[in-house]
Amino acid sequence: MLTLKQLETFIQVVELGTFERAAQRLNATQSTVSKRISELEEATGLQLFDRSRRNARLTEEGERMLELAHATLSNAHRILELNHYPERTLHRVRIGFTELTALTWLPNFLRDYTTERPEIRLDITIDMSRTLYQQFQDGELDLVVIPMVSEAFAQPGVESRLVEEVEMALMACEGLVGGPRPLPISALDNYTLIGQGKRSGFAQSVNRWLSHQGMGAATLTADNLLALVGLVTAGRGISVLPKRCVQRLTRNDALEAIDTTPPLPSIGYYALYHDSARIKLFDELARRLGNAADFTRPFFV
Template structure:
């Protein structure tokens, strides 16, 4: 559950239409529907009566509407309080997963420079299990990664979900169209980590389906894994939003899995007892830029 989903719920309910909410938030109607579905799945409550032509709230949705409004107002108050840019001074050691570095990290850095010029970031791009270790060791202050940290020591706020899929070269004829865990275990794989070092839904999928790679090459970056997959040397587990062009042009083939893996959840992670306002500020900055539409050559589809 994240700010963007709550904001979408609020405006869809207030305007009485998913289409009008899409126009208000500068998003597609399908993106609005997906955000609502993700929020309903996360909280286990149906917010809208789907039998109506308008975006009509269920009784549970009506009860939650006031809470959504409080969250939006609190966010506005936070941004207003942070308007005095020169008061935000600090140095933050920030860990980010590769998927973050390759997608919205440049926008985060631009946002920080424009709004908090006296906030200095030391950024380390690494695998989630290594970021996890450094958070526990105290050598990182904040992180954006798939780590699932102990709630007794850290605050982990979900900020983004990312769909991954197994991919390979179309020329790799031995790979079936539907990939089962047993078949996957037998095929050559390029992975960014060993099985036990994955985190989140990826580790859950591998563990639940008892996947043990027999022919795996560890190459620790998506770019390397993707290039080796494109060369026809094996399979790679890649974020769909980064490799849509390769799929559309036929350089990569997206494989269907049975069962399909769940999207990977990215968290904003900070120590529970961290007193520095810069830690919370970075979390809110990430939520702000993820709620904004992406335009230009590097834009990826809104989820």
């Protein structure tokens, strides 16, 4: 059986060059050191030292073994320290965000939070909201920040916290849409509607609302928010976009928000997480996310 004592002895023999010096360092007899090395070779089936040499010279197998031995002992020491330094326990949280979050407040949040809480490792996934929600349901993500998903609120064992309401608006390039303001939604039905695809929960909510107002579905789709903004700026159609964020993305009033009757509703972004043994950690993290959320300011502008 392989033991930590054998690995420690192996490393000392390599570092000090002889079994005799290793025995002195370990406060053991030379025969004890030799026995541990023999047991290690028997347990692994490897010949670690070239016995034809006077000094302890590693074989190729021994060279490969040395790196793994160092890593194994290092991890073993960390395990033994957990009881003495419980505050150093590393918590891994798998968390998913949409593109809008990544384009606005997420970079600053990660910088600040990881500095303040180095014991928490955030594994980040950026994707469309429906994909993130499916990964959350499948247990691949611990927490997601996505637009409201109605079925999530009826699912037992799922906690939710409102992060922020995002003001939405129908937007077009300057001068594309004429007429007095506000315009009835029905007056915009002749324009090409540009939207995100089916993997976007945000797009599904918008499309349902527009459909209730008698407006047709999007005929031009792009899953990338910046691509949507580019298409609208180029005059290819109108789109429902996060108003203040997009206005700061464009220059010289290239886009205008079209006031409508009825006005577009805001979209609520929620932190969703499971009621589990780590509920306190997730509660605290969701609260911090809510404090940091600002969907109005593009990070790179």
